[in-house]
Each structure stands twice: as structure tokens, then as C-alpha cells.
Amino acid sequence: xxxxxxxxxxxxxxxxxxxxxxxxxxxxxSRNPYHIWISEVMLQQTRVDTVIPYFHRFTxxxxxxxxxxxxxxxxxxxxxEGLGYYSRARNLQGAVREVQERYGGVVPDTLKEIxxxxxxxxxxxxxxxxxxxxxxxxxxxGNVMRVLSRYFLIEEDIMKIGTRGIMEKLAKELIPEGAAGxxxxxxxxxxxxxxxPRSPHCLTCPVMEHCAAREMGMEEExxxxxxxxPPRPEYRIAALIEGSGPQEGHILIRQRPQEGLLARxxxxxxxxxPFGYADASGVPASISVLxxxxxxxxxxxxxxxxFMHAEHTFSHIHWDMQVVTxxxxxxxxxxGTGMLLPSHYQWVNRDTMEQYAFPNVFLKILKRYFSx
DNA sequence: AACGCGGGGCA
DNA sequence: TGCCCAGCGTT
Numbered sequence: 001x002x003x004x005x006x007x008x009x010x011x012x013x014x015x016x017x018x019x020x021x022x023x024x025x026x027x028x029x030s031r032n033p034y035h036i037w038i039s040e041v042m043l044q045q046t047r048v049d050t051v052i053p054y055f056h057r058f059t060x061x062x063x064x065x066x067x068x069x070x071x072x073x074x075x076x077x078x079x080x081e082g083l084g085y086y087s088r089a090r091n092l093q094g095a096v097r098e099v100q101e102r103y104g105g106v107v108p109d110t111l112k113e114i115x116x117x118x119x120x121x122x123x124x125x126x127x128x129x130x131x132x133x134x135x136x137x138x139x140x141x142g143n144v145m146r147v148l149s150r151y152f153l154i155e156e157d158i159m160k161i162g163t164r165g166i167m168e169k170l171a172k173e174l175i176p177e178g179a180a181g182x183x184x185x186x187x188x189x190x191x192x193x194x195x196x197p198r199s200p201h202c203l204t205c206p207v208m209e210h211c212a213a214r215e216m217g218m219e220e221e222x223x224x225x226x227x228x229x230p231p232r233p234e235y236r237i238a239a240l241i242e243g244s245g246p247q248e249g250h251i252l253i254r255q256r257p258q259e260g261l262l263a264r265x266x267x268x269x270x271x272x273x274p275f276g277y278a279d280a281s282g283v284p285a286s287i288s289v290l291x292x293x294x295x296x297x298x299x300x301x302x303x304x305x306x307f308m309h310a311e312h313t314f315s316h317i318h319w320d321m322q323v324v325t326x327x328x329x330x331x332x333x334x335x336g337t338g339m340l341l342p343s344h345y346q347w348v349n350r351d352t353m354e355q356y357a358f359p360n361v362f363l364k365i366l367k368r369y370f371s372x
Numbered sequence: 373a374a375c376g377c378g379g380g381g382c383a
Numbered sequence: 384t385g386c387c388c389a390g391c392g393t394t
Contacts, residue, residue: 044390050380084378087392121391142389159389161373197388198382228389229375261377314378315389360379 006210010151011176011183017206018186021193023048026055028185033107033132034065034096040127041092041119045085048192054083065105069097077264077357086265086357091119109133122168130180138171139184140164143191149223150195153212158223231318235277237286238270238362239294240307240325240369243347250347251369252299252328253356261314266346266356268365269294270321287324297342300329308368312361323365 001009022028025048027039038058042051058079062068068076073093080089095117099107107128108114115125126139138144145158145167152170156163175183194201200219202208213219243250254269256262271293277286287303294301304325312319341347348356350370358366366372 041390045378045388047380047388082379084380085390087377088390091391119391123390198386263377312379314376316376 001210006152007174009210010207011174013206014186014190015176015179015183018182018189022185022189023193026052026059031132033109033128035059036132037107037120037124037128038092040124040131041088042083044088044124046083050083054079065096065099065107068093069100073264074355074357078355081357082360082363084360086263088119090263094118095120107132109135111135111137122164126168127184130175130184132181134178134181136172136175136180138168138175139188140167140171141188141191143188143195144171144184146197146223147187147191147195150200150213150219151207151211153216153218153222155222155224157226159226228315231313231316233275233318233320235273235275235286236270236319236321237273237277237290238268238310238321238323238365239290239301239303240268240323240365241299241301242304242325242327244327247347250349251353251366252341253346253348253353253358255344255346261317262359266358267362268323269297269299269345286322290324297345299341299345301326302329308365310361310365312359319361321361 025039027035030036039051039055042054042058061075061079062071071093073090076089076093077086080086083089098117099105103113108117109129109132111125111129114120114128115122120128123139123141126137127141129135129137130139142158145163148154148167148170149156149158154163154166156166158164158167171184171187190205190207194205198220202211202214202219205211205214208214211219213222239252241252243252252269253266256265256267258264271290273286273289277289291301291303304327307323307325310319310321310323312321346356350372353366353370
């Protein structure tokens with residue numbers, strides 16, 4: 001069997017398999033380009049089961065591009081809370097506004113135009129064009145590279161930029177006439193359900209017969225992928241600053257900077273401390289770092305007792321955080337200013353915290369504190 | 373080409 | 384508990 005026959009076999013059998021076995025997912029119930037676009041952005045680096053409830057809430061609150069374009073950014077961020085990579089949400093809203101203004105409220109249907117939108121790279125562009133408009137463009141994500149690397153025994157490192165190009169060219173050649181949307185979704189569906197990273201379910205695979213990796217017994221060795229660097233550790237100490245008097249039952253929160261990690265999300269005031277400060281014996285030293293740093297922000301605190309320990313792993317950083325309860329130390333606040341706070345600080349209680357978007361690590365601490 | 377950017381699932 | 388899952392923007 002030559003290469004062209006193997007390609008033809010793959011395309012035909014994968015398409016037929018998908019049409020029979022496709023999961024009934026919320027974003028597969030319409031061809032609304034805007035809804036498909038939302039789902040594809042949410043699905044970047046995020047699994048289907050996680051995305052489903054977010055997709056429902058998001059499309060219910062912002063059913064049209066007009067609704068999303070006109071919404072305050074904080075509300076968009078709040079609906080994205082817990083999903084991670086928050087620039088995806090801001091880019092999506094910015095791109096939708098762009099579509100409203102420049103494309104008359106219609107998601108562009110050409111590769112050139114759609115690729116100019118913020119947050120729309122080669123994968124998302126191909127996915128939206130093929131699924132919403134049935135245009136024969138490849139949509140190469142991690143699933144697709146895994147499937148293709150195995151079936152065609154491609155041993156290039158999939159983390160390399162050039163490998164993407166090889167995969168895209170191949171994926172485009174494989175698209176059956178008039179069936180780009182179903183074929184591309186089938187490729188990803190196979191990667192998610194059958195051709196899994198570990199212990200692939202080859203016996204149920206529609207293209208096992210001609211899978212090169214399977215023939216060589218190499219399905220577990222592919223794709224070849226350079227390992228990511230391990231996250232660097234950071235030691236942090238966070239303050240649960242408890243209000244008193246009018247602020248009884250409230251906790252002080254702080255908004256993060258406009259740019260960078262967790263941009264514009266809300267958090268507990270905290271500081272990074274040098275290695276060694278965060279262990280049991282070092283806690284007193286790290287508390288003084290916290291007190292001094294917050295004093296510079298005109299927040300005077302009197303440290304109380306340890307509340308909990310929290311760990312959180314990002315792709316590139318590991319946070320090891322001690323959380324201590326504190327009370328306010330009014331003497332640090334300049335006299336005459338009363339309870340005036342910097343504008344990026346805010347008191348919240350168990351009800352009003354719902355209005356602010358927090359990264360999961362702080363959400364968990366606050367939920368525990370308020371017994372939610 | 374290398375790095376920054378979140379969060380969750382599985383053995 | 385340690386391993387895995389990865390698109391897009393920026394530099």
C-alpha cells in the first residue's frame with residue numbers, strides 16, 4: 001500500500017468513524033461561528049469536561065457578539081474565573097469588538113482576515129473556518145499532532161516550530177472534499193477518545209490497520225516531545241486582613257497589575273519571600289517582610305496566626321504560600337485619612353466577593369475562610 | 373527560537 | 384504524589 005492509499009484510507013475511515021461516534025457537545029449543536037469560536041478559545045489547553053459548564057454560562061450571559069462587545073471586562077473575567085490563561089478572555093472580547101466594528105458583526109470567513117484577530121492563531125483560525133464555514137483549512141492541535149505522528153510515524157519533535165508546518169501541510173491534504181469540519185473534529189475526537197497520550201485504545205481505532213506506529217509497536221513512544229522545564233519554586237506569604245467595626249466580617253483584597261501573571265485579577269495581599277523563609281521556623285521572618293511591604297502600600301497590619309498553607313502550580317512557577325490572619329494597624333495609616341485605601345484595594349465579605357474574579361488559589365482560601 | 377501564561381486529570 | 388495534558392502573544 002503506497003502513501004496515497006494510506007492517506008485515503010485514513011481520511012475515509014476517520015470521517016465515517018466520527019460521524020458515528022461523535023460526542024454530543026454543546027458547541028456541536030449549532031454552526032454559530034461566534035459560539036464555535038468561544039468553544040475553541042476555551043478548549044485551548046483545557047479539557048472538554050472543564051469547558052462545558054463555562055461554555056454554558058458564557059453563551060447564556062453573552063449570547064451574541066454584541067452582548068460580549070458591550071460587557072464590562074470585569075464581568076467577562078468573572079465568567080472566565082477558574083479557567084486560567086485569562087488573556088484568552090480579554091483577547092476574545094477585544095477581537096469580538098473588532099469584528100463588530102470592522103466586519104459588520106460577522107466572523108470573517110477567510111484565513112487572512114480571521115488570523116488578524118487577537119487570540120486567533122493558526123489552530124483557532126483553522127478550527128473556526130472548518131467547523132463553522134466548512135472551509136478546507138487544517139486545525140492542528142496537540143491531539144492532531146499525536147494522531148498524525150503515530151499513523152504516519154513522524155518522529156520530529158512536536159514542540160519544534162517547524163514540525164507544526166509539516167503537520168499542517170499533511171492535515172490539509174487529508175481533508176476529504178466538502179467535509180472539512182467533520183474531518184477536523186474527527187481528528188481531534190480520535191486523539192481525545194482513542195489515540196490518547198498514554199495507553200491508546202488501538203483495538204477500537206478506525207485506522208489501526210494502517211497505523212505505522214502500531215505496526216512498529218511504537219504507539220507509546222510517539223509523539224516525540226521535548227520535556228518542558230520544571231516550574232521554579234516561589235515562596236510567598238499572604239494576609240487575610242480581617243476588618244473590624246464597619247468592616248466586621250470583611251477581608252481586604254487587592255487587584256493585580258494590568259499586565260503579566262493573572263493580570264487584573266483580585267487576590268489576597270501577599271509578598272514573595274526568600275527561600276527558607278516559608279518553612280515552619282522561618283514564618284516569623286517572612287511575616288516581617290509582609291508587614292513592611294504592605295506598610296509601603298499604606299496598609300498597616302498586625303499579624304495574627306497561621307490560617308493555612310496553600311500550594312499552586314502554574315506551568316512555569318510553583319507557589320508555596322503561607323496564609324496568616326491579620327488585623328489592621330491604624331497607626332500606620334496617615335492621620336486624618338481615616339479608612340482611605342489605595343484604589344486597587346477593596347473590602348469584601350462572603351457575599352460581595354462574588355463580584356470579583358480570583359485565581360483559583362485565592363478562591364480556595366477565601367471559600368475556606370468564609371466556610372463556603 | 374525561547375519564554376510567559378493556569379489549571380486539572382490520571383496512574 | 385509525581386507525571387502528563389499545550390495554543391498564542393511577545394521578545
